[in-house]
Amino acid sequence: DTGVSQNPRHKITKRGQNVTFRCDPISEHNRLYWYRQTLGQGPEFLTYFQNEAQLEKSRLLSDRFSAERPKGSFSTLEIQRTEQGDSAMYLCASSLLAGPTDTQYFGPGTRLTVL
Amino acid sequence: AQTVTQSQPEMSVQEAETVTLSCTYDTSESDYYLFWYKQPPSRQMILVIRQEAYKQQNATENRFSVNFQKAAKSFSLKISDSQLGDAAMYFCAYRTRLNDMRFGAGTRLTVKP
Numbered sequence: 001d002t003g004v005s006q007n008p009r010h011k012i013t014k015r016g017q018n019v020t021f022r023c024d025p026i027s028e029h030n031r032l033y034w035y036r037q038t039l040g041q042g043p044e045f046l047t048y049f050q051n052e053a054q055l056e057k058s059r060l061l062s063d064r065f066s067a068e069r070p071k072g073s074f075s076t077l078e079i080q081r082t083e084q085g086d087s088a089m090y091l092c093a094s095s096l097l098a099g100p101t102d103t104q105y106f107g108p109g110t111r112l113t114v115l
Numbered sequence: 116a117q118t119v120t121q122s123q124p125e126m127s128v129q130e131a132e133t134v135t136l137s138c139t140y141d142t143s144e145s146d147y148y149l150f151w152y153k154q155p156p157s158r159q160m161i162l163v164i165r166q167e168a169y170k171q172q173n174a175t176e177n178r179f180s181v182n183f184q185k186a187a188k189s190f191s192l193k194i195s196d197s198q199l200g201d202a203a204m205y206f207c208a209y210r211t212r213l214n215d216m217r218f219g220a221g222t223r224l225t226v227k228p
Contacts, residue, residue: 003159031214042119042206042218043160056213091160103150104216106160 002027004107006092012113013082020078021110025094032075033104034067035091043091049075050097082114119209121219128197129227135182136192136222138207148210149183151192154221155203163205166190194224202226 005024013019025032030051035043046065047057051072060066064082069075079086089111093104119140128134140149151163166174166183173181178198182191194201207219 033215035216040220042208042221043216045215045217048214056215059215093160102148102210102214103162103165105162106152108159 004092004094004105006090006107006110008110009108010111010113012115014115015082015084017082018078018080019082019112020076021090021092021112022074022076023092023094023107024074025092026096026105029094029096029105030072031095031097031102031104032069033093033095034075034077035093036061037089037091037109039088046077079112082112084114087112087114119207119217119219121205121207121222123222124220125223125225127225127227128194128201130197130199132197133193133195134197134224136194136205136207136224138190138192138219140188140190140207140209140217142188142209142211144212147212149181149190150208150210150216151179151181151190152206152208152218153201153203154206160206164192197226199226199228 007022033048034046037043047067049069064080067077089109091109092107095102095104147168149166152160153163154160164176164179178195180193204221206221209217
C-alpha cells in the first residue's frame with residue numbers, strides 16, 4: 001500500500017525565488033489537500049481539490065501561492081517570490097470521498113527554508 | 116469561525132500508565148467530525164482516532180479512546196497502557212463542512228520508561 005508522497009523532502013531557496021512542490025496522493029483518492037505547518041503549531045489549511053477541481057482556495061496565504069491538479073492525480077503547490085516568512089513545512093493529504101468520514105491521510109511534508 | 120484549543124502544550128506519562136489529552140472546539144455547526152492525529156518526531160502525521168458528532172457513543176481504537184462531550188464541545192483523548200512509541204505531538208482537529216481541517220496547536224507527549 002503506497003501512502004502519500006511528497007517531493008522534494010527539503011528545499012532551500014533564496015528570497016525572491018520561485019519554488020514548486022509536488023504531491024502524489026494515495027492511488028484512487030479523489031481529494032487532495034495542502035497545509036502549511038510552522039514550528040510548534042498545528043497544520044494550517046491552504047486549499048483542496050476534488051479530482052481536478054479546486055474547490056476551496058480562499059485560505060491560500062497570498063496571491064503568491066497557487067496550486068494545480070491538472071489530471072486529478074498529482075498536485076503541485078507553487079510559491080512565487082518567496083519570502084523568509086514562507087519558511088515552513090508544507091503538508092499534503094489525500095482522502096477518498098466515500099461516505100461521510102472522508103479521513104485524510106498525510107504525506108511526510110516538504111520542509112522549505114528561505115534564506 | 117471554528118477554532119480548536121489544546122490547553123496542554125506538554126504532557127508526561129509513565130510507561131504503562133494512562134494519560135488524557137484535552138481538546139475543546141468552537142463551532143456553530145451541528146454535524147461535523149473530530150480527529151486526533153499523532154506526529155512522531157520528524158515523521159508524518161498519523162490518524163489515531165475519529166469521532167462523528169452525530170454519534171453519541173465514544174470512539175475507541177485499541178488503547179486509544181475519546182471522551183466526546185458535544186454540549187461542552189470537548190473531545191479528549193485517553194491513552195491507556197502508554198508505550199514508549201506513543202511519544203509524539205498529538206493534534207486535535209475539527210473538519211468543517213467545507214472539508215478543511217482546523218487543527219489545535221498540539222500537545223507534546225513524553226513517555227517515561
